[in-house]
Amino acid sequence: ARRGRLRLLACDAPGEHAWGGYERFFDLGHYAVNLRVPDIRSHWTRIIGGGAKPKSGPTHWVVEPGLEAWDSMSWDPDGTLLDVYTMSGRPDVFRDLEGHASELETIAIHVADADRSKAFYVALGYSIFFDRRIDDLGAFFHLPDGVVLRDVNLYKPELSGIGRIEIVQYEGLPGEPIGARARPPHRGIQSMSFECGDLLAAAAIVRDHGGALLTEPLELDLPGVGAARAFAATGPDGEMIELFQRTGR
Numbered sequence: 001a002r003r004g005r006l007r008l009l010a011c012d013a014p015g016e017h018a019w020g021g022y023e024r025f026f027d028l029g030h031y032a033v034n035l036r037v038p039d040i041r042s043h044w045t046r047i048i049g050g051g052a053k054p055k056s057g058p059t060h061w062v063v064e065p066g067l068e069a070w071d072s073m074s075w076d077p078d079g080t081l082l083d084v085y086t087m088s089g090r091p092d093v094f095r096d097l098e099g100h101a102s103e104l105e106t107i108a109i110h111v112a113d114a115d116r117s118k119a120f121y122v123a124l125g126y127s128i129f130f131d132r133r134i135d136d137l138g139a140f141f142h143l144p145d146g147v148v149l150r151d152v153n154l155y156k157p158e159l160s161g162i163g164r165i166e167i168v169q170y171e172g173l174p175g176e177p178i179g180a181r182a183r184p185p186h187r188g189i190q191s192m193s194f195e196c197g198d199l200l201a202a203a204a205i206v207r208d209h210g211g212a213l214l215t216e217p218l219e220l221d222l223p224g225v226g227a228a229r230a231f232a233a234t235g236p237d238g239e240m241i242e243l244f245q246r247t248g249r
Helices: 040-049 116-122 198-206
Strands: 027-036 052-064 069-074 080-087 105-112 127-133 148-153 164-171 191-196 220-223 226-234 239-248
Touching: 027 164, 040 052, 040 069, 040 080, 052 127, 116 127, 116 148, 116 164, 116 198, 198 239, 220 239
Parallel strands: 027 080, 105 164, 191 239
Antiparallel strands: 027 105, 052 069, 069 080, 127 148, 148 164, 220 226, 226 239
């Protein structure tokens, strides 16, 4: 697969988890890794038995008319938040898994301004899958009273349901970027990668929509990709992103 891959990084001297167990609701940036399974209710004991720490067990909610989810939240052995779920409806987006877990379907990002972040990723080529406020799952997300979750899900309808972006804003609870804590050797989601047809054009979009370039173009041998030219950059809330264009065959 060219999309939905998961790259694991280990440092000789691991640091602390950048998000401190995700009970710090004000930390902005990469928030969770989302995977889909055929039936989370039967997979839940397998996930916990495999070393995950439970946060919220399988819970049913209606995303929109004709689209429903059984959702769960747990922490993997390194403390990274996992959102593992089952979807029903929208076969144009969610293909049959044939008994297996999906590729990485979604990276969730906690943002200060959902509209600003939505504009940033739409400029990079995403479309809106859904945009809604969720006020009936506070216990599932372990949110303080009076805080509403704004959830914007972005996808590329011309491709598939994997490689999506989920923008999460806690309305009524301001956030702040965590900066260098979200860099190696600390643990957690470090970055997400975008393949570009025109690297310089993508870099201009990042600059023009609230992001920042951190490097000049670099010639790299990227794992799973091969020879490429790449930028390191940040999105509007300091989340690290990688933009690359293949240069090899």
